[in-house]
Amino acid sequence: MNLLAQLLNGLQYGLLLFLIASGLTLVFGVLGVINLAHGSLFMVGAYLAYVIAKTTGALWLALPAGLIGGIMLGAGLERFLFRHFYHREHLDQVLLTFALILLFEEGRSFLLGNDFHSVPVPALFDFSIPVAPGFSYSAYRFFVIGCCLALGAALYLWIERTRMGAIIRAAAEKPEMVDVIGIDARRVHMVVFAIGTALAVIAGALAAPLYSVYPGIGDGFLIISFVVVVIGGLGSVSGAFWSALLIGMVDTLGKAYMPAVAGLAIYVLMAAVLLVRPSGLFGQRA
Amino acid sequence: MSAALIDARDLHTYYDDSHILRGVSLRLRAGETVGLMGRNGMGKSTLIRTLMGLVKPRRGTILIDGRDMTGAATFRIARTGIAYVPEGRGIFASLRVAENLSIAARPGIDGSVAWDIPRVLQLFPRLAERIGNGGDQLSGGEQQMLAIARALVTNPRILILDEATEGLAPLIRDEIWHTIRLVRDSGIATLLVDKTVAEVTAVADRVMVLVKGETVFEGRPTALMADADRMHGWLGV
Numbered sequence: 001m002n003l004l005a006q007l008l009n010g011l012q013y014g015l016l017l018f019l020i021a022s023g024l025t026l027v028f029g030v031l032g033v034i035n036l037a038h039g040s041l042f043m044v045g046a047y048l049a050y051v052i053a054k055t056t057g058a059l060w061l062a063l064p065a066g067l068i069g070g071i072m073l074g075a076g077l078e079r080f081l082f083r084h085f086y087h088r089e090h091l092d093q094v095l096l097t098f099a100l101i102l103l104f105e106e107g108r109s110f111l112l113g114n115d116f117h118s119v120p121v122p123a124l125f126d127f128s129i130p131v132a133p134g135f136s137y138s139a140y141r142f143f144v145i146g147c148c149l150a151l152g153a154a155l156y157l158w159i160e161r162t163r164m165g166a167i168i169r170a171a172a173e174k175p176e177m178v179d180v181i182g183i184d185a186r187r188v189h190m191v192v193f194a195i196g197t198a199l200a201v202i203a204g205a206l207a208a209p210l211y212s213v214y215p216g217i218g219d220g221f222l223i224i225s226f227v228v229v230v231i232g233g234l235g236s237v238s239g240a241f242w243s244a245l246l247i248g249m250v251d252t253l254g255k256a257y258m259p260a261v262a263g264l265a266i267y268v269l270m271a272a273v274l275l276v277r278p279s280g281l282f283g284q285r286a
Numbered sequence: 287m288s289a290a291l292i293d294a295r296d297l298h299t300y301y302d303d304s305h306i307l308r309g310v311s312l313r314l315r316a317g318e319t320v321g322l323m324g325r326n327g328m329g330k331s332t333l334i335r336t337l338m339g340l341v342k343p344r345r346g347t348i349l350i351d352g353r354d355m356t357g358a359a360t361f362r363i364a365r366t367g368i369a370y371v372p373e374g375r376g377i378f379a380s381l382r383v384a385e386n387l388s389i390a391a392r393p394g395i396d397g398s399v400a401w402d403i404p405r406v407l408q409l410f411p412r413l414a415e416r417i418g419n420g421g422d423q424l425s426g427g428e429q430q431m432l433a434i435a436r437a438l439v440t441n442p443r444i445l446i447l448d449e450a451t452e453g454l455a456p457l458i459r460d461e462i463w464h465t466i467r468l469v470r471d472s473g474i475a476t477l478l479v480d481k482t483v484a485e486v487t488a489v490a491d492r493v494m495v496l497v498k499g500e501t502v503f504e505g506r507p508t509a510l511m512a513d514a515d516r517m518h519g520w521l522g523v
Binding site for chain 2: 163169172179180181182184
């Protein structure tokens with residue numbers, strides 16, 4: 001039964017990585033910016049869940065608060081910072097997003113201190129669901145799996161089936177032509193950044209009860225999310241989905257069964273994928 | 287004579303340090319068809335990109351309906367009723383044919399919806415057959431039809447076509463020229479860049495010839511044709 005538990009853990013971890021990586025890859029694909037501060041947005045979500053759980057006792061409030069707060073935070077960051085950096089050099093973009101990491105970490109330290117905090121699993125999901133004879137699995141982890149799948153499906157339908165989604169795909173492909181047909185590409189950029197931010201914030205809020213909350217919580221997730229994005233193909237949301245599941249499984253099973261080499265496994269996987277397909281599994285071939 | 291929709295005066299445009307447009311002026315009146323001619327690298331596409339706000343002129347002004355739009359954002363210029371089909375077509379390969387049209391469709395500046403998606407599909411029945419296909423699955427001719435259709439569903443007052451027939455099979459070229467005449471006859475002003483002198487001079491009310499970023503001729507097509515020696519010098523034909 002241990003294997004089943006690890007498979008479910010791998011699925012849950014992979015889906016959480018997808019929420020983070022989808023925003024990262026979408027922002028890169030449409031805006032052309034690699035946002036190093038994406039992990040800080042995840043941290044904002046985790047601390048938001050901690051603060052809400054501590055002050056109200058109602059952790060579920062972190063989801064609507066993360067969605068609305070994330071959209072507002074993302075729209076603000078795009079409007080007042082990122083917008084001015086699309087046509088700048090990559091080095092300037094790196095400096096901007098690195099500076100944001102420092103600002104978010106210092107802000108967190110100033111407001112909430114540097115201690116580790118555990119966030120209790122919401123009472124509603126504080127039980128186990130029997131999955132097989134003699135084996136049950138955390139209801140909260142099932143809830144996280146469900147939330148990630150629902151958000152992933154909503155994101156897919158939004159991008160593939162709506163007019164706004166078509167405009168976003170168009171903007172990722174030929175930004176200039178979007179303006180030429182009379183659409184304000186700046187608004188498209190703001191929407192994409194806001195949604196990407198909200199996904200990272202919600203991922204952080206969902207993760208808080210699982211991993212507890214600590215300084216630099218976003219860093220590890222950011223690095224792994226970059227691996228996900230690179231393997232999936234820069235800018236590809238469906239690539240990020242399959243790649244996140246792959247990484248989630250390899251990392252979780254590796255840590256369970258081959259702990260000595262697990263830390264290396266995903267990077268070896270990334271190198272192998274890049275050797276065979278330099279633009280990632282789902283990337284546009286250059 | 288009606289007022290100019292576009293009145294661009296003394297445009298100077300640079301790419302980095304190279305001086306591409308050297309004081310070009312262009313007027314386009316409602317319903318008028320103007321042919322823009324010249325060899326490769328003489329500034330035709332740069333003039334159009336300057337009019338669309340895709341590059342900013344270093345000097346000169348662009349008036350649209352008498353309002354100064356120099357340096358305005360491209361989407362604002364497009365929304366005054368200017369549709370631009372660039373060289374290379376610029377269709378969205380990652381979108382289906384239907385999506386290419388639906389994200390562009392909007393009423394004209396006067397609220398007109400004369401050109402809606404059913405009408406452009408009637409104009410190009412081949413696009414109707416391909417409506418569910420991806421933009422990357424179209425032939426060159428179908429891509430050009432889609433690019434023109436996408437321009438028309440914005441219900442423009444001005445259609446700018448840059449090399450719309452380049453690299454197409456003769457039958458498809460004929461179909462595109464037929465469409466250009468139809469658009470002209472529907473009252474949309476057209477600015478046309480094309481290398482086929484015979485076709486341009488046949489549809490245009492007026493032609494302009496650019497040489498090294500300057501206007502060397504502006505007038506009726508017949509006047510250009512009458513001066514065969516100079517025309518050969520300017521156009522290399």
